[in-house]
């Protein structure tokens with residue numbers, strides 16, 4: 224699976240911010256976590272970046288469904304109980320008065336939230352299993368009644 | 376300061392889910408053209424309620440589609456001509472509709488009952504009569520360190536129970552999270568989804584052995600050696616008693632699995648008495664329908680009884696109460712000659728041997744959605760889906776009142792249960 228640096232190497236590296244992120248590196252991380260897609264970078268669609276665009280699309284595509292932290296949500300098994308949302312230490316730290324106390328998330332930074340009765344992920348780069356200081360967190364695995372979350 | 380005002384703003388956008396008696400009050404929705412298109416934070420069960428019926432009901436008389444006024448007039452006619460009508464259901468109706476139903480029952484001298492007479496009634500009655508100590512779900516979130524689910528599988532019946540109130544959230548006196556600050560125990564006849572989460576604190580006992588297990592537990596709590604007639608490691612009973620004894624704030628959530636296995640509520644009262652001698656315990660019934668507890672409370676406020684009553688026609692004082700006025704006995708003994716069913720589907724939820732009397736008498740159903748019952752009855756009156764298409768208030772499983780506004784506006788062809796009952800009373 225690609226890492227953020229490999230992705231970064233293929234980006235325009237101009238930090239133009241057109242994607243809404245402050246740097247191309249941040250955009251690379253968003254691509255990995257599937258928060259944004261390759262098409263969210265306007266310069267990439269220019270002709271001179273055509274081959275990079277194709278390479279990036281290929282790199283991101285095979286990981287579909289699994290994020291860089293390896294997280295896969297089996298949507299068919301999830302019934303939206305929110306146990307993982309409230310148990311995730313990152314959610315608690317970023318949203319102590321929302322997800323942390325069992326209520327609807329009030330922060331954009333949470334990793335897990337429930338929409339239409341199924342858990343959705345965002346900011347997966349913040350997951351404690353991700354990055355260089357990663358630890359083997361299993362907060363969202365052991366709290367799920369149906370084994371809907373898995374890390375591959 | 377800024378943050379706080381944002382929270383308040385968000386709260387104003389929150390809606391209440393009426394999918395179960397947890398009445399989650401932090402739901403955000405996105406609507407498009409009078410339809411809910413997206414629901415945030417509700418569980419799957421709640422989402423399916425909020426997104427509405429697959430098959431909405433139409434106003435009908437004898438299977439023929441009619442104007443809603445015609446259906447209401449026919450309903451009034453049936454009730455007027457009945458000698459001993461039954462009013463049943465109301466667990467999925469607002470407090471306002473329940474109070475109107477009680478008035479209607481008085482006006483026509485009806486038998487009035489709800490599903491609590493064959494489920495959580497005895498538990499709620501013991502709480503009303505102060506025989507069992509209860510607490511609120513917010514107390515549980517803020518303070519409970521020992522949580523017991525007995526004969527309950529909230530992961531299926533009340534999906535957000537663990538995440539919103541009991542095991543996982545941080546609370547005022549439970550800041551360190553579930554791993555360190557709380558112990559969750561399940562006692563059940565099977566390894567349910569909830570039992571799976573409780574790990575080695577899951578106690579699996581044989582069918583209908585709950586009373587015996589309770590007495591063994593009371594012995595263990597009293598320092599005696601516990602004994603049970605089935606195969607069970609008594610060391611584990613002692614270990615369980617020890618956890619319960621050390622609780623700073625314990626809560627037992629009682630599910631139908633326990634209620635159905637007992638002949639009466641006395642073993643539970645005994646256990647709670649013992650627990651409060653040696654520890655600090657509370658009990659909350661796992662009420663299913665979103666406002667069943669409201670029905671019990673509202674009827675209790677008016678009559679002193681929480682279910683199974685019969686009013687004397689036109690007599691404002693006399694009300695009889697007893698097992699013979701339960702839906703089951705009324706149908707078994709064929710003592711009722713017409714029925715008004717509100718927000719319930721007795722033909723699919725009751726054993727057919729009991730429910731079949733409903734096929735022989737004129738029945739009126741008021742419901743947002745088509746049900747098995749509604750397809751078989753004489754009159755159907757479609758109502759607004761409460762919590763979505765009409766507002767009101769309801770009583771959460773722990774006795775707390777929750778108010779809610781409608782999320783989408785519907786036309787006059789889908790009045791609320793309360794409006795329908797008022798119109799029936801006027802037509803009488």
Ligand code: SF4
Nearest residue numbers: 311350351360362363
């Ligand atoms: S592994 Fe831990 S940090 Fe990552 S999403 Fe799950 S609970 Fe949160």
Ligand code: SF4
Nearest residue numbers: 301302304305307367
């Ligand atoms: S704990 Fe499991 S079932 Fe519950 S919301 Fe998370 S993934 Fe879904």
Ligand code: SF4
Nearest residue numbers: 392394395399418421
């Ligand atoms: S737990 Fe009950 S009240 Fe809460 S969202 Fe689910 S169905 Fe609705």
